[in-house]
Amino acid sequence: MNKDNKLLTQQEEKKIKIFEAARRIVSEKGYEKTTMLQIAKAADVATGTIYEYFENKEDLFLTIAAEQYGLFDEELKIHFSGIKSAFEKIRKYIWFYFYFFQKDPLYSEIWLLVIRLNKSLAQSTAYPWIQQSGKEIIDLLKAGQEEGMIRKDIDLYVMRHLLLGSLEHAMTRWLLKGKTYDMLSYSEKISDLIIDAIKK
Amino acid sequence: MNKDNKLLTQQEEKKIKIFEAARRIVSEKGYEKTTMLQIAKAADVATGTIYEYFENKEDLFLTIAAEQYGLFDEELKIHFSGIKSAFEKIRKYIWFYFYFFQKDPLYSEIWLLVIRLNKSLAQSTAYPWIQQSGKEIIDLLKAGQEEGMIRKDIDLYVMRHLLLGSLEHAMTRWLLKGKTYDMLSYSEKISDLIIDAIKK
Amino acid sequence: MNKDNKLLTQQEEKKIKIFEAARRIVSEKGYEKTTMLQIAKAADVATGTIYEYFENKEDLFLTIAAEQYGLFDEELKIHFSGIKSAFEKIRKYIWFYFYFFQKDPLYSEIWLLVIRLNKSLAQSTAYPWIQQSGKEIIDLLKAGQEEGMIRKDIDLYVMRHLLLGSLEHAMTRWLLKGKTYDMLSYSEKISDLIIDAIKK
Amino acid sequence: MNKDNKLLTQQEEKKIKIFEAARRIVSEKGYEKTTMLQIAKAADVATGTIYEYFENKEDLFLTIAAEQYGLFDEELKIHFSGIKSAFEKIRKYIWFYFYFFQKDPLYSEIWLLVIRLNKSLAQSTAYPWIQQSGKEIIDLLKAGQEEGMIRKDIDLYVMRHLLLGSLEHAMTRWLLKGKTYDMLSYSEKISDLIIDAIKK
């Protein structure tokens, strides 16, 4: 390892430190109430240093959002591997949804309470991953229909509302209630009900 | 009408003017990005005048929220009148949900994007109407089970996640997408799917 | 009594009501922290009504100050009646000082904590009574010297500092300590010491 | 001197610049009428910069007051050095009181502020230096009594009223009158009178 390489590594580390600090604080306080100074202190860097790695506050926030989505997507792909049936994938998706958010409540807060409802994010074309995130479910449902496992009399988008809506609602309540009760028992029942509703 | 009556009306009018201006701007920009000066200008009053009618920014915001919920609740009751069956009420509820939010998109934005997901609001006991809003559905579902119209093998709370989750998700997407497409055709299909899922 | 007379009386009463309310609140909170609305509410009138009787906040405050001084002066004159010796008058003055402030702590707070330390008041020539208030002591001391009862080797102004300074300091402490202890026993001792210091 | 040292000095200088500007303006206009913007402009910094060095307006003000008291106390100690007799220390104290205020009129105006501050903070335990300031005189007087130089028939607190009251009164008048007359000739005479009154 040469000097440059080592420096790069140190930089990467610093970027991650800032990233993690920002993620933690944003999930605690929300975007508007998180200040750059808070992030800087939590990351143990100077405020100016944040601007070495991120354009500005919005960029930092958007990077977190993209990363957040990427992580979900990446892990999901791993969990999908080996499963061929679209229907089974949907089952898996539901399970994974609860599993992922429960595993890392920090992430789920950012996703559910911050990103998902950001109007400018939702309408922006600059961040294609946001548009992307919903399309996959549509593809899965369509494939499930073609397999003959999912009812064909219902619009795909309607089913997506039912699917994602139920999941998000359940998780959001759990977050807002302070994560005090056990999510696991719920998740299974919700899974059953959703599957029951969309299957042939 | 006497002089006093007229004065009262003028006052009420001004309060409503501020109220409507605040509602409009908050729904456009969100709570944090709405300034008192913007509201004042939009309502064509001085900033100080807002403080004649509302304690502070939070109070103004909360008053809007309470009003919002109250209106939904009040209108819903009217629509429920004459309906005896709990199951039919649920049908009606779903229809009304779309109808109400579509009728007044300004209201729906505040409810769906601002109030519903505000952590401190959700956990606050100072605003009982927020807690109240979810309990009614539970009662309806329970009554539907007792009538024998709704399946008894599923937890009430799980069904509520499905019901409210689907509705909220559908409406939220519609809002975030800029209300560009027609909601009515969706609403009916979603209704069908939800009813289908929870009925015996 | 005619109508005009009765109206005048009602007005006088209203003015006094405002006056008393202002005095009470100013003594509690100080000049800067007293608002016109607080006074209006305490006097049970509208804010605009205060401006019917007083030019503005400063005028109201100054009127209180003048009244305050006038009351002290007026009562003092009564207590002086029958006393011929200047030396005895000084004795009386000291006693009266404690007596007056103790009798009406509201008055003393305004005088000691508000008026006395107000720079613009002290330097103003618009309020001759303020200048006047100190001159009387000088006259008394001078007369005492001429009577041969008060030492002549000390500058009159120096003696006034000792006299008024001691009194004000003692009363101020009493006020600041919450008027919890008995002032009477002190006042006598302080009297003795001051008299002792200035007498021949 | 290294770079760090120089930086520290620059910071200190800026803090002092703000401090001095605040002191000057507060002494001119009083606490309530001094705005943070005025201080910022006078110190040639941005308003935000003040908040880098002081918590808020009250903290800035309290720091000035504490500094003021500390300075008095510190210098007094130096002047006390070499003097053994408590009685002589009291003589010195009186002299120093006038000397200190005359030497730096800017400081002395702040003292008026301190007096006023004392009024509002007299009952507060958060600023121990305020309570402290009066106790020292009691100790000195007591020691003077034990030396046999100060009369024992008078309560210590009564003597303190005479001593501090006279000094404060003389200085306050001088300050409020705009420091137009010569204080030195007075101070000596007041000294003589006070000493005369309390000595055996």
Place this chain on the structure above:
DNA sequence: AATGAATGAGTTTTCATTCAT
């Protein structure tokens, strides 16, 4: 690359005063 002091526009809120009724 890293720092963090400095910036100052922007925000909420207050309150003496006015004036139409």
Place this chain on the structure above:
DNA sequence: GATGAATGAAAACTCATTCAT
């Protein structure tokens, strides 16, 4: 004369961003 709603200037304080070191 009395009212009190309306005013809006002014204040304290915040914080994303910059830039000299």
